Amino acid sequence: xxxxxxxxxxxMQRIEQGLYQSGERLPSVRTLSSEHGVSISTVQQAYHLLExxxxxxxxxxxxxxxxxxxAVPPVPAITRPVQRPVEITQWESVLELLNVREGENVIKLGxxxxxxxxxxxxxxxxxxxxxxxxxxMQMLDYDSLYGxxxxxxxxxxxxxxxxxHLTPEEIVITTGCQEALSVAIRAICQPGDIVAVESxxxxxxxxxxxxxxxxxxxxxxxxxTGISLEALELAxxxxxxxxxLVVPVCNNPLGFTMPDSRKRALLALAQRFDAxxxxxxxxxxxSYDYPRPITIKSQDDDGRVLLCSSFSKxxxxxxxxxxxxxxxxxxxxxxxxxxxxxxxxxxxxxxxAEFIRQGFYPVHLRRMRQQYQKNLQAFTLSLxxxxxxxxxxxxxxxxxxxxxxxxxxxxxxxxxRKLKESHIQIAVGSLFSASGKYRNCLRLNYAQPFxxxxxxxxxxxxxxxxxxxxxxxxxxxx
Amino acid sequence: xxxxxxxxxxxMQRIEQGLYQSGERLPSVRTLSSEHGVSISTVQQAYHLLExxxxxxxxxxxxxxxxxxxAVPPVPAITRPVQRPVEITQWESVLELLNVREGENVIKLGxxxxxxxxxxxxxxxxxxxxxxxxxxMQMLDYDSLYGxxxxxxxxxxxxxxxxxHLTPEEIVITTGCQEALSVAIRAICQPGDIVAVESxxxxxxxxxxxxxxxxxxxxxxxxxTGISLEALELAxxxxxxxxxLVVPVCNNPLGFTMPDSRKRALLALAQRFDAxxxxxxxxxxxSYDYPRPITIKSQDDDGRVLLCSSFSKxxxxxxxxxxxxxxxxxxxxxxxxxxxxxxxxxxxxxxxAEFIRQGFYPVHLRRMRQQYQKNLQAFTLSLxxxxxxxxxxxxxxxxxxxxxxxxxxxxxxxxxRKLKESHIQIAVGSLFSASGKYRNCLRLNYAQPFxxxxxxxxxxxxxxxxxxxxxxxxxxxx
Numbered sequence: 001x002x003x004x005x006x007x008x009x010x011x012m013q014r015i016e017q018g019l020y021q022s023g024e025r026l027p028s029v030r031t032l033s034s035e036h037g038v039s040i041s042t043v044q045q046a047y048h049l050l051e052x053x054x055x056x057x058x059x060x061x062x063x064x065x066x067x068x069x070x071a072v073p074p075v076p077a078i079t080r081p082v083q084r085p086v087e088i089t090q091w092e093s094v095l096e097l098l099n100v101r102e103g104e105n106v107i108k109l110g111x112x113x114x115x116x117x118x119x120x121x122x123x124x125x126x127x128x129x130x131x132x133x134x135x136x137m138q139m140l141d142y143d144s145l146y147g148x149x150x151x152x153x154x155x156x157x158x159x160x161x162x163x164x165h166l167t168p169e170e171i172v173i174t175t176g177c178q179e180a181l182s183v184a185i186r187a188i189c190q191p192g193d194i195v196a197v198e199s200x201x202x203x204x205x206x207x208x209x210x211x212x213x214x215x216x217x218x219x220x221x222x223x224x225t226g227i228s229l230e231a232l233e234l235a236x237x238x239x240x241x242x243x244x245l246v247v248p249v250c251n252n253p254l255g256f257t258m259p260d261s262r263k264r265a266l267l268a269l270a271q272r273f274d275a276x277x278x279x280x281x282x283x284x285x286x287s288y289d290y291p292r293p294i295t296i297k298s299q300d301d302d303g304r305v306l307l308c309s310s311f312s313k314x315x316x317x318x319x320x321x322x323x324x325x326x327x328x329x330x331x332x333x334x335x336x337x338x339x340x341x342x343x344x345x346x347x348x349x350x351x352x353a354e355f356i357r358q359g360f361y362p363v364h365l366r367r368m369r370q371q372y373q374k375n376l377q378a379f380t381l382s383l384x385x386x387x388x389x390x391x392x393x394x395x396x397x398x399x400x401x402x403x404x405x406x407x408x409x410x411x412x413x414x415x416x417r418k419l420k421e422s423h424i425q426i427a428v429g430s431l432f433s434a435s436g437k438y439r440n441c442l443r444l445n446y447a448q449p450f451x452x453x454x455x456x457x458x459x460x461x462x463x464x465x466x467x468x469x470x471x472x473x474x475x476x477x478x
Numbered sequence: 479x480x481x482x483x484x485x486x487x488x489x490m491q492r493i494e495q496g497l498y499q500s501g502e503r504l505p506s507v508r509t510l511s512s513e514h515g516v517s518i519s520t521v522q523q524a525y526h527l528l529e530x531x532x533x534x535x536x537x538x539x540x541x542x543x544x545x546x547x548x549a550v551p552p553v554p555a556i557t558r559p560v561q562r563p564v565e566i567t568q569w570e571s572v573l574e575l576l577n578v579r580e581g582e583n584v585i586k587l588g589x590x591x592x593x594x595x596x597x598x599x600x601x602x603x604x605x606x607x608x609x610x611x612x613x614x615m616q617m618l619d620y621d622s623l624y625g626x627x628x629x630x631x632x633x634x635x636x637x638x639x640x641x642x643h644l645t646p647e648e649i650v651i652t653t654g655c656q657e658a659l660s661v662a663i664r665a666i667c668q669p670g671d672i673v674a675v676e677s678x679x680x681x682x683x684x685x686x687x688x689x690x691x692x693x694x695x696x697x698x699x700x701x702x703t704g705i706s707l708e709a710l711e712l713a714x715x716x717x718x719x720x721x722x723l724v725v726p727v728c729n730n731p732l733g734f735t736m737p738d739s740r741k742r743a744l745l746a747l748a749q750r751f752d753a754x755x756x757x758x759x760x761x762x763x764x765s766y767d768y769p770r771p772i773t774i775k776s777q778d779d780d781g782r783v784l785l786c787s788s789f790s791k792x793x794x795x796x797x798x799x800x801x802x803x804x805x806x807x808x809x810x811x812x813x814x815x816x817x818x819x820x821x822x823x824x825x826x827x828x829x830x831a832e833f834i835r836q837g838f839y840p841v842h843l844r845r846m847r848q849q850y851q852k853n854l855q856a857f858t859l860s861l862x863x864x865x866x867x868x869x870x871x872x873x874x875x876x877x878x879x880x881x882x883x884x885x886x887x888x889x890x891x892x893x894x895r896k897l898k899e900s901h902i903q904i905a906v907g908s909l910f911s912a913s914g915k916y917r918n919c920l921r922l923n924y925a926q927p928f929x930x931x932x933x934x935x936x937x938x939x940x941x942x943x944x945x946x947x948x949x950x951x952x953x954x955x956x
Contacts, residue, residue: 091813098623098816116618125613128825132607140594140602140794145576175653175798178820190691191669204820211817213668316618318824320653335569338576339689342656342682345823346796347606 004045018072026064054385076392076405081199081218088210088434094203107457109444110427114313120364127354143343147173151353155323163298166325173323175344177282177310180324182208184278184306187332189214193242198227200432202252216434223394226258229265236273243276249293250283253403253443255396263296281309287398288373303327319348372400378450386462400447409472410440422460482523496550504542532863554870554883559677559696566688566912572681585935587922588905592791598842605832621821625651629831633801641776644803651801653822655760655788658802660686662784665810666754667692671720676705678910680730694912701872704736707743714751721754727771728761731881731921733874741774759787765876766851781805797826850878856928864940878925887950888918900938
């Protein structure tokens with residue numbers, strides 16, 4: 001990096017952090033030159049670079065100012081869903097989102113797919129190939145209902161990082177986290193029961209509740225600290241809530257990690273009302289904090305937490321290797337697992353166990369965490385460059401999903417239809433609500449390395465949003 | 479094979495076929511000698527061999543007689559389950575059966591595991607190894623909700639043999655046949671609904687009904703022609719039966735294949751009462767008849783049949799690759815599939831597709847059909863050798879499962895407990911009933927090549943049965 005690039009990066013960071021606010025005047029060229037001990041022309045080059053990126057703009061005879069729309073957008077306010085149990089719909093929209101996966105030409109900003117191209121994943125291929133050569137008959141035989149023992153041993157070890165002390169006998173391997181959630185929900189609930197969920201909440205979980213005839217009560221959720229414990233308590237007071245379903249670490253879609261004190265308070269609340277907690281930790285290992293935050297499960301002393309996770313976000317979703325640590329619900333989870341799939345494919349389980357055993361997993365995780373954090377910077381910078389002001393954007397603490405709130409009047413379902421012509425896929429906000437909220441929101445995936453193609457997609461997306469906003473204003477004025 | 483062995487085999491076959499009945503006098507040594515153009519001593523050697531096998535016994539001055547207990551045992555009579563919907567229990571016994579899989583030293587006569595050691599399966603390993611080398615990124619990515627297209631194309635082609643004309647778009651890949659059955663049941667039924675099943679019926683299906691809160695009405699079933707259509711009609715008349723769940727080809731556990739006319743009549747009945755048919759064809763391709771019998775699905779003209787199958791019995795259960803052709807219930811099946819596992823592991827799907835595409839599948843199938851048929855002969859002969867008379871045994875038309883009915887007073891659950899000491903696993907009959915019937919029955923697996931170990935296990939089993947029978951008689955006499 002040359003001197004002027006270095007200086008530009010530093011200034012960019014300060015703007016990012018809000019040290020130089022939107023519309024604020026930046027230090028003069030002379031001041032910066034003496035402050036950083038660089039030449040006048042170096043400062044000028046740095047300012048030109050930032051000007052090119054539209055982060056700052058010169059004003060005649062007054063120097064450089066932070067471009068107004070480049071300011072850090074605020075985070076979304078706490079959500080306010082309807083405070084009663086509702087039935088879930090939206091399946092058609094989910095299907096629409098899923099079906100896009102088939103098309104190759106589409107830039108998939110709406111999916112939950114991780115980056116699969118990193119060299120740290122390569123040893124997995126070697127393991128696959130070796131397994132073919134070794135012809136281990138175990139691979140073809142029926143699996144134990146619990147799953148492959150070697151994998152459960154490795155999972156038990158991995159969960160130590162999140163504060164857990166699990167034995168392999170407390171873990172059941174599942175066909176992805178989706179089956180983990182599915183069997184956990186069915187182990188606890190009967191049709192007609194009520195489950196409390198964050199709002200917004202992952203559409204896969206919502207559909208599972210729907211499919212089993214379970215009602216959801218959507219709890220207000222803060223985009224920085226998570227589910228509102230106050231609102232949850234009110235819900236417990238009013239309704240016979242059987243379980244709370246949360247994604248407390250690297251939340252999908254809001255990206256927050258609940259502070260540890262709130263995790264403990266949530267557990268205490270569940271204990272007081274004798275409810276189970278279904279904890280989805282599928283993005284937990286991709287936390288940008290190191291060591292990773294603890295799970296609620298790690299604090300669980302009476303077995304009421306069912307911890308669900310998978311290797312779909314960290315290694316590969318095509319493997320379909322997930323797991324659940326169901327605490328006191330082990331027997332019922334085993335029964336559900338048996339009737340749903342019997343067992344999970346053995347080869348992917350054995351491959352993942354070997355990948356971890358040989359030490360490749362932490363190396364890969366570190367690489368992915370770094371990449372996703374780096375991508376986030378480029379992505380949010382680009383968002384600010386191309387999106388109009390008046391939007392709110394989350395500050396993900398891990399994973400690769402960002403949630404954007406547009407002005408109330410905007411409809412992302414309509415926006416989505418328009419974007420299809422440009423081969424851009426987004427996840428519309430209404431998928432994440434049982435009661436049809438968040439039509440003005442969208443979730444974007446920044447897992448892939450930031451390229452010109454991403455930049456271009458965000459430019460088109462931003463322009464479409466701006467266009468929709470203008471139309472809204474016009475129609476209101478009319 | 480020497481002359482006397484050849485002659486012994488011929489005589490054995492005749493006894494088998496019932497040409498020489500139990501207790502009947504066999505031709506004299508002299509007669510056979512002239513009839514077959516062999517020496518007196520050859521006939522004597524042949525008779526000695528059969529005597530050793532306890533198939534025949536000499537009587538002083540009268541010649542040789544067919545041993546009474548070696549006669550072909552009759553098939554079980556049509557079953558008579560309770561004719562009302564019942565709730566299913568028995569999970570603990572199923573779990574007990576499944577858990578035995580972990581132990582290595584046990585001879586697993588109770589499982590549904592196929593033979594995995596045949597050379598015709600070998601190309602699968604090569605395919606696995608090649609897939610590792612090729613590093614096809616598709617393998618790691620999320621799958622379509624329907625499953626891998628190449629596999630669906632192959633499955634569509636395979637089903638032509640059973641009389642079907644399916645397109646890949648009408649097929650959904652599942653995580654084994656268990657998921658196929660599970661999503662099919664849930665696509666049609668709500669908790670509290672009633673499903674008609676054969677009696678006895680596969681315990682996996684029964685547990686699925688139980689897990690979803692669905693009631694089963696067990697229909698009398700003939701061990702040669704299948705579910706009683708007359709009883710089924712009565713059930714339709716009396717109860718709001720939503721669906722009929724049958725295994726019409728190579729039934730599990732009874733081994734029959736329904737005559738085509740009865741398959742058609744069953745479909746007509748379902749049409750008349752507007753019920754769905756869930757057709758489990760998981761052993762269908764292992765029919766000893768060639769070409770294989772047609773499915774009910776092949777006759778389905780209004781999409782009410784949900785055909786479920788997998789490669790677990792033909793290739794390997796560890797792969798967890800199954801499929802469902804859900805007819806008019808496609809949309810609901812897709813939803814259920816999504817919430818249950820999201821999708822099926824991709825690598826096993828791609829491997830199976832490649833195995834079929836390269837032409838290895840029919841070769842392997844032929845080999846397995848031949849082996850299982852051969853095993854059946856050795857197995858039933860050994861059964862007759864070691865079991866007391868008074869038992870009924872099914873005549874499987876395919877697959878590798880045989881159902882044995884002991885005298886009414888016998889309890890196989892108790893028998894099973896005793897057999898554990900001898901490291902022999904059987905599937906007790908009560909698993910196959912919702913209402914606790916068939917405690918005097920058991921199901922045995924004859925997939926493995928017949929060895930001294932099998933012979934020895936059947937000897938122990940037969941002795942245990944004989945012992946139990948004697949105790950019964952004693953206790954009655956007391």
